[in-house]
Amino acid sequence: MALGLAANIAKTHLLAKIRQTVIASLGVTFGIAMFIVMISFMTGVNKFLEDTMLTATPHIRIYNDIETNRRSILDEVKSGEGRMNVVYHQKPKDEKLNLKNGLRIAERVRREPAVLGVSPQLTSQVFYNYGPSELTGILTGVNILDEDALYDIKTKLKSGSLEALLSSSDGVLMGKGLAEKLNVTIGNRVSVTTPKGHTILVKVVGTYQVGIGEIDNVRSYANLSTVQKVLQEDPRYITDLHIKLTDLEQARPLAKRLQNTYGYKAEDWETANASILVSFTIRNVMTSVVVTTLLIVAGFGIYNIMSMTIYDKMKDIAILKATGFDGHDIVQMFLLQAIVIGAIGGTAGLLIGYALSYLLSITPFETGDFLAIDTFPVNFNPWFYVSGIVFGILTTVLAGYFPAKRASKVDPVSILRG
Amino acid sequence: MKTILRTSQINKYFLEPVKFHVLKDIDFEINAGEFLTIVGKSGCGKSTLLYILSTMDTAYEGTLEINGQQLTGLPQNQLAKFRNEHIGFVFQFHYLLPEFSAIKNVMLPAMKLGKYTRKEIEERAYEKLRLLDVHEQALKPTNKLSGGQQQRVAIARALINDPAVIMGDEPTGNLDKSNSQIVFDILKELSRSYNQTIIAVTHDTDFADNSDRTIEMSDGMIIKQ
Numbered sequence: 263m264a265l266g267l268a269a270n271i272a273k274t275h276l277l278a279k280i281r282q283t284v285i286a287s288l289g290v291t292f293g294i295a296m297f298i299v300m301i302s303f304m305t306g307v308n309k310f311l312e313d314t315m316l317t318a319t320p321h322i323r324i325y326n327d328i329e330t331n332r333r334s335i336l337d338e339v340k341s342g343e344g345r346m347n348v349v350y351h352q353k354p355k356d357e358k359l360n361l362k363n364g365l366r367i368a369e370r371v372r373r374e375p376a377v378l379g380v381s382p383q384l385t386s387q388v389f390y391n392y393g394p395s396e397l398t399g400i401l402t403g404v405n406i407l408d409e410d411a412l413y414d415i416k417t418k419l420k421s422g423s424l425e426a427l428l429s430s431s432d433g434v435l436m437g438k439g440l441a442e443k444l445n446v447t448i449g450n451r452v453s454v455t456t457p458k459g460h461t462i463l464v465k466v467v468g469t470y471q472v473g474i475g476e477i478d479n480v481r482s483y484a485n486l487s488t489v490q491k492v493l494q495e496d497p498r499y500i501t502d503l504h505i506k507l508t509d510l511e512q513a514r515p516l517a518k519r520l521q522n523t524y525g526y527k528a529e530d531w532e533t534a535n536a537s538i539l540v541s542f543t544i545r546n547v548m549t550s551v552v553v554t555t556l557l558i559v560a561g562f563g564i565y566n567i568m569s570m571t572i573y574d575k576m577k578d579i580a581i582l583k584a585t586g587f588d589g590h591d592i593v594q595m596f597l598l599q600a601i602v603i604g605a606i607g608g609t610a611g612l613l614i615g616y617a618l619s620y621l622l623s624i625t626p627f628e629t630g631d632f633l634a635i636d637t638f639p640v641n642f643n644p645w646f647y648v649s650g651i652v653f654g655i656l657t658t659v660l661a662g663y664f665p666a667k668r669a670s671k672v673d674p675v676s677i678l679r680g
Numbered sequence: 681m682k683t684i685l686r687t688s689q690i691n692k693y694f695l696e697p698v699k700f701h702v703l704k705d706i707d708f709e710i711n712a713g714e715f716l717t718i719v720g721k722s723g724c725g726k727s728t729l730l731y732i733l734s735t736m737d738t739a740y741e742g743t744l745e746i747n748g749q750q751l752t753g754l755p756q757n758q759l760a761k762f763r764n765e766h767i768g769f770v771f772q773f774h775y776l777l778p779e780f781s782a783i784k785n786v787m788l789p790a791m792k793l794g795k796y797t798r799k800e801i802e803e804r805a806y807e808k809l810r811l812l813d814v815h816e817q818a819l820k821p822t823n824k825l826s827g828g829q830q831q832r833v834a835i836a837r838a839l840i841n842d843p844a845v846i847m848g849d850e851p852t853g854n855l856d857k858s859n860s861q862i863v864f865d866i867l868k869e870l871s872r873s874y875n876q877t878i879i880a881v882t883h884d885t886d887f888a889d890n891s892d893r894t895i896e897m898s899d900g901m902i903i904k905q
């Protein structure tokens with residue numbers, strides 16, 4: 263039979279019972295819309311958390327990993343078979359945490375082709391004192407322009423400017439949470455005390471917010487020289503190199519190579535954030551489970567509607583068969599209807615799914631200071647929409663095919679004789 | 681006289697609820713242009729026989745031959761094609777498709793056959809409707825027609841492909857006296873003027889008495905032909 267006749271009959275069927283057609287399409291619409299909203303939202307959250315983690319994490323961090331559990335001198339001098347040395351209360355060696363030649367290493371790492379930027383840092387635990395408030399925190403000495411190239415600090419400034427830090431000898435850019443806890447604003451002077459007991463008065467020249475409480479509530483940026491001064495170290499003294507790469511995936515092999523080349527511990531972001539990555543994996547698995555469940559439920563809904571539509575038409579099918587239409591014609595006829603219902607319902611589903619996702623993405627979402635986020639994160643990935651419509655049509659066609667196949671095998675005699 | 685339909689040794693069993701021998705050794709022939717009625721009490725197997733003749737029921741023993749072609753054992757899709765081309769069926773109930781207009785109902789089997797262009801099919805369908813005097817209802821949806829009109833549209837549908845034989849399963853069973861008469865007259869006219877072969881199962885004795893030949897059945901056997 264020409265496809266035209268099947269299409270003709272299919273069209274008449276769809277239009278004759280427009281309400282049923284609409285309801286069948288709505289079944290598809292609902293399934294696809296929910297699929298779009300769920301997958302957009304869930305992957306949006308995952309992506310947001312992943313991005314937030316990555317913006318504040320170096321891809322590779324080189325630092326001096328001090329072995330505290332060292333061999334005693336006695337062991338070094340007198341050791342061998344049948345001997346056992348016991349040294350009580352051995353204290354760790356007074357070793358500096360710095361990277362020797364750190365700045366030169368930085369220059370050489372910077373020339374690696376895969377490296378986007380290197381920021382030498384000098385980090386120290388400190389006490390912040392402002393009036394009666396006293397907080398523990400971290401003071402990180404950086405070249406703020408290098409740091410900005412890595413972490414885009416400029417966009418994260420809540421007040422003040424990078425230049426203000428550059429041009430002052432004792433300025434700090436303070437984490438927003440920390441500044442609020444200390445109750446300081448731009449221009450206030452805060453005293454900073456190092457573990458070794460040195461104290462310095464610094465001036466707040468700006469505040470920033472990365473979006474992660476663990477950083478915003480404890481860390482301040484200062485110029486390298488400021489921190490070197492308070493630690494009473496020389497101008498070449500740095501403890502960390504933070505490295506950003508052009509390609510995330512290269513972090514692990516490059517870290518290994520750098521560690522071998524320079525002899526300092528080089529830790530890639532995956533190793534440093536192993537526990538967070540596990541939680542990402544779990545969340546991704548959960549997303550897949552939820553989305554799959556949703557699709558299966560939607561699929562069964564579509565199947566139900568399609569088989570109901572077809573069983574409704576059993577008598578018509580019997581008549582068509584009696585007048586000479588064969589099984590293929592019947593299958594074709596209902597498959598075409600299924601495709602139309604799938605396409606219309608699916609398209610409507612995409613539109614509604616998009617509308618709902620959009621509404622979600624502008625819904626205010628209060629997280630306090632913990633995360634830098636104002637509204638729900640939603641991932642508008644075109645692939646979701648492509649797979650949504652493909653799934654919608656595919657399921658409808660499958661859901662239409664099986665009942666149609668059964669209907670095409672129906673014995674017209676048993677229907678027509680009643 | 682040309683034989684248009686021949687059965688030999690047709691036997692059929694119903695297996696549910698218990699095995700039951702419905703048709704026993706049915707042997708008969710119908711000549712072209714004959715108006716044949718099959719009568720008998722309810723349950724004697726006459727409708728069952730008709731559905732076997734119509735090729736829709738294939739679960740039987742024996743052989744069936746229409747228009748010189750043996751149909752027993754052909755696959756379903758070929759039988760459908762054969763029905764489309766050579767058999768017109770009129771049921772007790774009109775069984776028109778409710779979504780389509782009267783003329784579209786008539787046209788569908790011809791569109792399936794695909795022998796003529798759409799325009800020709802439309803003309804032919806209109807012609808058939810005029811023959812049955814329902815051409816004025818051509819564009820109406822079938823559920824807006826009266827019972828007699830519906831049955832006449834159904835007959836027009838049976839005629840559209842110029843079938844070798846028209847089969848009717850109590851074609852007047854659902855109609856009142858005057859409509860029955862109209863339908864009967866139409867069938868008679870088709871048989872006489874157009875040499876159309878007709879087989880009809882009926883309860884109506886007037887109907888049977890006025891046909892060319894009557895086969896009487898009882899308990900699955902032909903007792904008089």
